[in-house]
Amino acid sequence: MRLADFILRDMESILVQWEAFAATLLPAAAEMKSLALRDHAQQILEAVAKDLATFQSREAQMDKSLGNGPVALGAPETAAQTHAVLRACSGFDIRQLAAEYRALRASVLRLWMDDCAPGQPFIDDVIRFNEAIDQALAESIGFFSGQVDQARNLLLGMLGHDMRSPLQTIQMTASYLAALNAGAKVSEAAARLINSGARMQALLDDLLDFNRTNLGLGINIAPxxxxxxxxxxxxxxxxxxxxxxxxxxxxxxxxxxxxxxxxxxxxxxxxxxxxxxxxxxxxxxxxxxxxxxxxxxxxxxxxxxxxxxxxxxxxxxxxxxxxxxxxxxxxxxxxxxxxxxxxxxxxxxxxxxxxxxxxxxxxxxxxxxxxxxxxx
Incomplete structure (x- = not known):
């Protein structure tokens, strides 16, 4: 049996193994139900089966191996990309995401080869299946990394914003101490606080500007x-x-x-x-x-x-x-x-x-x- 036909026929068996492996990815999977553990696995496998069943020339195969495969028109995200975003939001790390695809690759090929015995599997199907899984993995990692970067930028932006109030209090207190003229030691300490506060303020301003540009907001100006x-x-x-x-x-x-x-x-x-x-x-x-x-x-x-x-x-x-x-x-x-x-x-x-x-x-x-x- 060709691999594309096997995937569609034995979809449930493959999904059971996917779900069982995903449940071991702790702590993120600890409270996840069956539907969440399976997530977009079926859609990913259907896309792989469709790719396997589509004629592919040697030139197209070479393009795909270089990351220049065809892009579905009218689809804002692939199933692999959506899966990555949901896994990131559920607390999975990038190693666990890659492990899912590694386990999927192994379980599908093992089940299919067992089904093919004693006949020989189609070698071209194995090559194209590995290419399709690699493509899905690349799509997932790209979107996962983007989601992590977005979350980090939001966290740093909020942290930088929230640090401004206590920093302003420190700077105001230091300026008050400097104005007291309470002796050389107090004045020197206040000056150090003022200088350090100014450096911290400059760092925070740079951090907030950097995060705004990373979030696509650009530098805020008032002409x-x-x-x-x-x-x-x-x-x-x-x-x-x-x-x-x-x-x-x-x-x-x-x-x-x-x-x-x-x-x-x-x-x-x-x-x-x-x-x-x-x-x-x-x-x-x-x-x-x-x-x-x-x-x-x-x-x-x-x-x-x-x-x-x-x-x-x-x-x-x-x-x-x-x-x-x-x-x-x-x-x-x-x-x-x-x-x-x-x-x-x-x-x-x-x-x-x-x-x-x-x-x-x-x-x-x-x-x-x-x-x-x-x-x-």
Missing amino acids: VEVDLTRLFADELDLVRAAHPDVRIDLEAAGELRGVCDGRRLQQLLGNLVLNAIKYGAPNEPVRVTMTGDPQHIRFDVSNTGPRIEPPALELIFDPLHRGANQANQYDSDGNLGLGLYIAREIAKAHGGEIAARSDEQQTTFSVRLPRVGPPA
Whole structure:
């Protein structure tokens, strides 16, 4: 008997074995009933049987082996994908999900070969069955991973949001202690609390922005008409106060008023300048140049320093990316490696763009924004 016919004829026997194995995947399966344990197993097997019964050329078989198999039209999800989402929501881990397919593969082939005895099974059916199970497993793992990532991002977002209130209380208390003038020791302790609180606040802000983009929400902006020359001068004054040994030059030309979120653009500029300070040559100035024309506002942040090689430059705006000399994702400066990524997302939220170029003399980040604000 061909394998497709066997699967459809002995569906219940196969499902009994699937259910029995799924029940051993603890603790997630401890309270699950028969229907939940079987979940979409029947639909997965029906899809496999349909695939086995469909003619497949050698070229189509090769395409499928490379992950380029046909996609069902009009179907938002396959049974394997829906199964993965439900397993993730039920508390299964990815190893248990893969184990289900491993057990399914073994039980179907064993039952079929027992049924075929003493005749020989069709070898081509075995090959195509393994391909179909691998395809279903790949679909399940892709959706399972997406579901886990979504849940993690939501958890981190809620955690970051809920941590803001106690952090604000700590910062307010530290500021109150500093204002008391209760002696040098108290003032020094309050200053340490204020500085540490500011670093924690920056990390939380980066984390929340990162999660918003991962959830497809983008960076939140509130555009109004602003004078970027004044806003950027204020931001650079703050950076100079934190880095008094670094020279930061600002040059502005043209009309630099526009409709944008001034606070967010200050954040963008601050991220670029801090990056230039951190990785630029010591004792060399950081240069910020602003220009404006009737349609656009542009600003460049440049620093002298070693050239960024093209492979690293292509990945420089990727989240959590570091160069070869920046191995740790979190360093002593309280940096998660999200600064350039968030800078890019802020530019995108304004309908603008950001680019980086680097040679033996200097590295420059260029931001180009529409004057009238982001598109609706």
